[in-house]
Amino acid sequence: xxxxxxxxxxxxxxxxxxxxxxxxxxxxxxxxxxxxxxxxxxxxxxxxxxxxxxxxxxxxxxxxxxxxxxxxxxxxxxxxxxxxxxxxxxxxxxxxxxxxxxxxxxxxxxxxxxxxxxxxxxxxxxxxxxxxxxxxxxxxxxxxxxxxxxxxxxxxxxxxxxxxxxxxxxxxxxxxxxxxxxxxxxxxxxxxxxxxxxxxxxxxxxxxxxxxxxxxxxxxxxxxxxxxxxxxxxxxxxxxxxxxxxxxxxxxxxxxxxxxxxxxxxxxxxxxxxxxxxxxxxxxxxxxxxxxxxxxxxxxxxxxxxxxxxxxxxxxxxxxxxxxxxxxxxxxxxxxxxxxxxxxxxxxxxxxxxxxxxxxxxxxxxxxxxxxxxxxxxxxxxxxxxxxxx
Ligand code: 9Z3
Numbered sequence: 001x002x003x004x005x006x007x008x009x010x011x012x013x014x015x016x017x018x019x020x021x022x023x024x025x026x027x028x029x030x031x032x033x034x035x036x037x038x039x040x041x042x043x044x045x046x047x048x049x050x051x052x053x054x055x056x057x058x059x060x061x062x063x064x065x066x067x068x069x070x071x072x073x074x075x076x077x078x079x080x081x082x083x084x085x086x087x088x089x090x091x092x093x094x095x096x097x098x099x100x101x102x103x104x105x106x107x108x109x110x111x112x113x114x115x116x117x118x119x120x121x122x123x124x125x126x127x128x129x130x131x132x133x134x135x136x137x138x139x140x141x142x143x144x145x146x147x148x149x150x151x152x153x154x155x156x157x158x159x160x161x162x163x164x165x166x167x168x169x170x171x172x173x174x175x176x177x178x179x180x181x182x183x184x185x186x187x188x189x190x191x192x193x194x195x196x197x198x199x200x201x202x203x204x205x206x207x208x209x210x211x212x213x214x215x216x217x218x219x220x221x222x223x224x225x226x227x228x229x230x231x232x233x234x235x236x237x238x239x240x241x242x243x244x245x246x247x248x249x250x251x252x253x254x255x256x257x258x259x260x261x262x263x264x265x266x267x268x269x270x271x272x273x274x275x276x277x278x279x280x281x282x283x284x285x286x287x288x289x290x291x292x293x294x295x296x297x298x299x300x301x302x303x304x305x306x307x308x309x310x311x312x313x314x315x316x317x318x319x320x321x322x323x324x325x326x327x328x329x330x331x332x333x334x335x336x337x338x339x340x341x342x343x344x345x346x347x348x349x350x351x352x353x354x355x356x357x358x359x360x361x362x363x364x365x366x367x368x369x370x371x372x373x374x375x376x377x378x379x380x381x382x383x384x385x386x387x388x389x390x
Contacts (some may be wrong), residue, residue, distance in 0.1 A: 012209075014233040017178065021210055024176045027183060030169055034092060035187050037167040041090040047194045047376065049089045050184055052201035053077020054096025056174035058208060060227065065217045067173075072202035074099030076252075076285070076365060080198060081166070082156070083369035089196070090165045092188075094180055096201070097170040103157035106149075117146040174204040178235055185243035193380045195247040196372070197239070202254065207232050236272040245299070246383075248376045249274035253292075256282045265292035266319050273299075276375065278368065279321075286364060288325040291371065295320055297379075324371070326364050 024030075041048050054077060055070030078100040081093045085102065093102065100108060107114045119141040142150055160166050169184070171177045181199075188195040206229035218225065240249055251274060253265045258281050265277035275297055279290040295318040298306065 010230045012230055012233040014178075014182075014235050014238050017233045018182065021175050021179075023179045024171070027179060030180065031183050031187060034167060034169065034184055037090070037092065037164075038187055038191065040164070042190050042194075045194075047089050047196065047380075048092065048188065048191050049084050049196040049198055050092045050094060050188060051077050051081045051084065051198045052094045052177070052181065053081070054099030055202045056096065056177045056204045057172055058174055058204050058206065058229070059213065060208070061217055062210075062213050062215045063217065068204070070202040070204055071282075072096070072099070074101070075105070077198075077200040078102050078105040079363050079365040080200060080369055083366050084198075084373075085156075085160055085165055087369060087373050089373075090167070092167045092169065092184060094169045094171065094177075094184060094201070097172050101168070102166065103153055103160070106153050117142050117150060119143050174207050174232060175210075177201065177203060178232070181235060181239070182243055185239050185247070188244060188247065192246045193248065193383045195244060196376050197244060197247050197249045198372070199236075199249070199251045203232065205232055206230065234272070236268070236274060240272050240274045248276075248379045250276045250278060250372060253277050253279045254282060254285070255279070258284075261290060262292060262321050265290070265321075269294065269319065270317070275379065276372075286326075288323060289364065289368060291322040291324065292319060294318065324364065324367055326362060326367075 038048060053072075054074035055072040057067040057069050059067040074095055077093070077095060079102075081091050081102040084091050091102075095101065106112060107117070121140060169180060171180055185197065188197075208227070208229055212228070236249070236251060249272075251268060251272075253261065253268060255261045255264060261279040261281060265279045268274075268277050269292065276291060276293045279292055280288075
């Protein structure tokens with residue numbers, strides 16, 4: 001890797017990126033099936049959320065032997081998708097291939113191996129009386145101690161499959177992620193304010209342009225390996241302004257220095273103009289997040305209208321930050337001087353849909369999604385009000 005990526009990397013506009021970097025080969029097919037899914041839910045008046053989840057890779061060779069990766073397992077995205085489904089949303093789950101997925105995440109191979117739930121088929125063969133008239137030779141049994149947890153998860157999974165409320169799309173590389181994000185956001189435009197974008201995937205900040213990626217496996221023998229990477233274009237800006245201008249856009253900001261979290265979230269809101277940034281610290285992300293948002297959110301068009309009706313100046317935004325913690329009382333956060341803060345409590349005991357987290361414990365995503373549903377409804381209602389008054 002380049003020793004100082006900030007100095008040597010080239011900045012890319014999103015236009016240049018999409019003009020020069022190849023799309024995923026199955027983009028048309030994905031667009032077609034996703035468009036059908038969206039049309040169905042538009043016709044039924046349902047809210048739809050695009051959940052992105054998992055890490056993106058940066059391949060070092062075209063015939064990929066090695067790649068750089070991002071740590072994310074897709075825990076936040078997959079858990080959130082379940083809670084959105086419970087809240088009645090149709091969910092487009094765009095995730096890193098083989099990362100955690102709604103429902104099956106409860107039995108991932110490393111933390112809760114599925115085979116450990118199953119009874120030994122020989123020693124648990126039913127007696128003649130138990131089997132009755134049925135031939136149970138083909139039945140595999142779940143150990144009794146696991147049934148209470150498995151049953152609601154399996155039921156929710158089957159219900160979701162039958163309801164057609166979940167559509168899945170996968171990516172591997174950061175290039176694929178960017179192409180898919182653009183395609184799916186544009187396809188969601190007909191949803192207007194009923195579309196939500198929940199960008200929980202861990203997106204690489206750097207990539208290698210295709211012209212700089214060698215065809216074959218990088219050979220050793222020349223000493224150390226130096227890789228130069230360019231900065232990934234900031235696609236949130238065109239997303240908010242062009243691809244999904246009416247959508248409710250929630251991005252995540254990940255930091256390891258807690259002091260940077262709120263200032264960086266405020267900068268993102270100022271730069272991209274979307275509704276909400278959820279900040280999380282790498283090591284505390286499962287227990288606390290901070291919601292950073294404008295006190296009074298206005299779209300770019302609304303701000304310009306206000307300016308044209310007033311003296312031409314656009315009033316400066318004020319920001320609030322609200323900590324949300326699992327099982328703890330709220331705390332007044334500290335904010336940078338340009339921002340003001342409020343804090344609200346989060347409840348820690350509501351119904352846990354679909355069996356809740358692994359082992360049945362509560363998950364922060366349940367609270368996050370509940371808060372977002374509330375804000376999204378207010379956002380939809382605001383449009384209704386402005387239409388009624390115009
Ligand atoms: C997050 O911050 C997510 O919450 C995590 C979830 C990746 C930390 P896990 O999958 O982790 O549950 O293990 N995601 C967004 C991070 C990100 O890449 N943000 C970018 C940015 O801030 C793009 S919106 O610029």
